[in-house]
Amino acid sequence: MRKTRVIILIIFLFIFIIASILFFIGYLKPKGAGIFIESQPPSSVIIDGEQLGRTPYKETRNPKEITLKLIPESFEKPLSTYETRISLVPGIETYIKREFGESEESSSGEVLSFEKIGGDESSLAIVTIPDSAQIAIDNTSKAFAPYKTSAISEGNHQIKVSLPGYLEKIVSIKTQKGYKLTALIKLSQDKEYVKGEEKAAEEEVVVEEEESKKTMIKIKETGVGFLRVRNEPSTLGEEIDRVEPGKMFVLIEEDEETGWFKIEYEEGKQGWITNQYAEKVEEGEDTDLEENEKVSVTPTKKS
Known part of the structure; x- marks a missing residue:
């Protein structure tokens, strides 16, 4: 009986040691970093020079800085590609969204990334392309980009970005305690606005040319x-x-x-x-009279 108790004790001790080892291995092992990519239209995903799939693309990777390249799939007209560097943070999913246009100016998108700051505060930084866009958070106007605040509650929020000549963009975010969320938001040009500006400029040139003609x-x-x-x-x-x-x-x-x-x-x-x-x-017209052009006058009439 005593021998049986010793064996059971040894077995429990062995299980405890193995469980402890596994626990510490899991605890000490760096957490993976998530990345989630969406695009319109779908695009090929290339990370650090390796093609990994197409959007929507979701993966857990080792935390580090990566080079991301997206090549849009388009059969009607060529679209602008997208390339950027992103730091992946342990235990956090970085979100990338891209809406492709024919040029960089007509493309839009956002990158939502996190940086650990510690403590119980939630921090938010907003950067826009182009710079100086107007920022509104939860329908409350805040100022102009770049914008940074630590006075924001943890949880879901909505960012609205607007700038004359560009299409307004609304981005949904979720802040977390102990992290700074950086939202890089790219606006696309408003084609109708650009056309109007170009037309106005052309009309102004025409008016100036007409005025310059004497x-x-x-x-x-x-x-x-x-x-x-x-x-x-x-x-x-x-x-x-x-x-x-x-x-x-x-x-x-x-x-x-x-x-x-x-x-x-x-x-x-x-x-x-x-x-x-x-x-x-x-002014500028050919005004030479033909040699045979003559105008007769009445001798008695004054000119």
Whole structure:
């Protein structure tokens, strides 16, 4: 009987020792780091140069910094690839989401990663691309990115990011005690906004070009070798100077009643000429008169 008790005691002792060893091995062994990747459209997942599958992709890896590359699967048009470096934290799942566009500017996404800070506080840092986007947390406006706070409760929250010219983005997060959550949020350009800006810029250029074009007045042949410049748009006006046929002058004004042209015939000097012996031309147009073009006048009529 005594021998049986000794054997049972030895067996229990052996089991205890094995259980203790296994416990300490499991306790001392570093915890794995999770990674979860989603994308639209689906993409090939390459980590540290090794192709591992396609999105959605979920895996537990050794905690360390990795190089992640996503190559979108597209058969209609080429889409921009995505590559970044991410630090995987023990016992924490890092989340990556990417929405591919034809270029980096038209792509969006987010990376949610954690860093152990200890204590009972939950910390949040928000970085946006482009910078200076407006941040709202749980529908309360906070400021502009980059943004950092330790005054945030543990649990689920919603981040809204907006910036003129870019599509608004809403990201759901879950903060944890003892960790700082860093949310890197990439916005995509608003195509309609960009088109509107481009159209406005084009219209502005057209207006500037039109404004830069001066309407010129070319003096026709008068039959007397000159055309009188008067101080008012009428033959009753006083003659203040004369201009020669073939000369070009900047149009200042056109009289609605008589059709006469007001020109700058000398720098700083302006006067009126009849439209009977003058014509409007846009600056840069070919204004050479044909050699056989002649305008006859009545000898008794003043010009």
